[in-house]
Amino acid sequence: MIPVLNARWPQRLVAQNWGIVLLVLAIGGFGALVLYSAAGGSVRPWALNHGIRLIVFTALMLALGLVTPGLWLRLAYPIYGLILAALVAVEIVGFVGGGAQRWLDIGILRLQPSELMKLAVVLALARFYHFLPLAYVARREGLLPPLALIAVPVVLVLLQPDLGTSLAILIGGATVIFFAGLPLLWFLVPAAVGLASLPLVYQLLHPYQQRRIDIFLNPELDPLGAGYHITQAKIAIGSGGLRGKGFLEGSQSHLAYLPEPHTDFIFATMAEEWGLVGGLLVLLAYGLLLRWGLRVAIDGSGVFQRLAAGGLVMTIFVYIFINLMMVMGLAPVVGIPLPLMSFGGSAMMTVMVAIGILLGIDNETRASKRPGGVVDPA
Structure with missing residues (x-):
């Protein structure tokens, strides 16, 4: 039996990597400050709720930090199946908002199962390769089941439709497959085929998705319509200069020129008031978080630990990378x-x-490296 919280949990809590915990709180706290400014110097409607969520989810994060990786190994498939069922439920009774059907309304929370599927795919694939003999990794048996585990949720998320999240699920899953040891050629060939088929993929996209691509290639095509988001984000970031306009002094967000200043374009909101210096500090904070995560993946004591950590780090990286690329x-x-x-x-x-x-x-x-340290069985 694999313990969830064994008798050593107080020691595990004390031994928690508190530097990372403080880093997470610093990023989230700075986010609350930016949200406070985006609302014109008010804790409502965003900063207060953001702060409450940060506290609640930090407690959840600390609790999960006490869980032995062996439990995730055991629960990887059940978690995947549960979230997959939730994705199917979204298609049947999901809440529709902003022209997309992506949420389940469970009373106290409007849950987006596709977000959690990013993690579930990583855990399920890590478990698969943990028990797969090394000799089978580069064979059909090491590729077809993982592709199925990825393809089913990707298709369901595309039906919502949510291209960004489906790509994140695909990238996280592909990362685990790559780290498992599949030959690089197995990735290069599909990538080449994918690039060659981009014109066909473009034709299969929804009209609004095609429009986003058109605007990305030429924002001036519709500066007051579909290109408005990107144009205003660039203006906000550029007008911040080196040190920014100052806290509570951002005109683009306060005068409602910048769409979604509290969600997708919060980096532009921040950059206008805190400038290049603030932007670089945010990037440094994220860089430290990702560097730590990559070190956890490299040092992991088992196959499951290394693959799960690698996939989770890539999932966080995809959030950061795509958002910043989009805003810029x-x-x-x-x-x-x-x-x-x-x-x-x-x-x-x-x-x-x-x-x-x-x-x-x-x-x-880290416990296994201490004198007399033992690794919990997996």
Whole structure:
């Protein structure tokens, strides 16, 4: 039997990587400050709720940090199946908002199962390769089942429709497959085929998705319509200069020129008031978080630990990378929030759960390196 919280849990809590916990709180706290400014110097409607969520999910993150990785190994498939069922439920009774059907209204929370599927796919694939003999990794048996585990939720999420989240699920899953040891050629060939088929894929997209791509390639095509988001984000970031306009002095967000200043475009809101210096500090904070996560993946004590950590780090990276690229006009607008800073419950919960699992893996690894340290069985 694998313990969830064994008798050593007080020691595990004390031994938690508190530097990372403080880093997460710093990013989230700064996000609350930006949300306070975006609302014109008011804690409502965003900053207060963001702060409450940050506290609640930090407690959840710390609790998950006490869980031994072996439990995630046992529960990986049940978690995947449960969230897959939730995705099917979204198609049947899901809440419709903003022209998309992506949420389940469970009373106290409007849950977006596709966000949690990013983590579930990673855990399920890590479990698959943990028990797969190494000789089978580069064979058909090591590729077809993982592709099925990825393809089913990707298709369901595309039906919502949510291209950004489906890409995040695909990238997280592909990362685990790559780290498992599949030959690089197996990735290069599909990538080449995918690039060659982009014109066909474009024709299969929804009209609004095609429009986003058109605007990405030429924002001036419709500066007051579909290109308005990117144009205003660029103006906000550029007008911030080196040191920014100052706290509570951002004109683009306060005068409602910048759409979604509290969610997808919160980085532009921040950059206008805090400038290049603030932007670089945010990037440094994220860089430290990702560097730690990558170290956890490299040092993991088992196959499951290494693959799960690698996939979770990539999932967090995809959030950051796509959001920043989108805000700066270097990628189409796909509606992916900036982790820990953007207003929204599902995305924050997903990232905090991922960090909590990483903390648990890190705890186990560091415990095994201490004199007399033991690794909990998996």
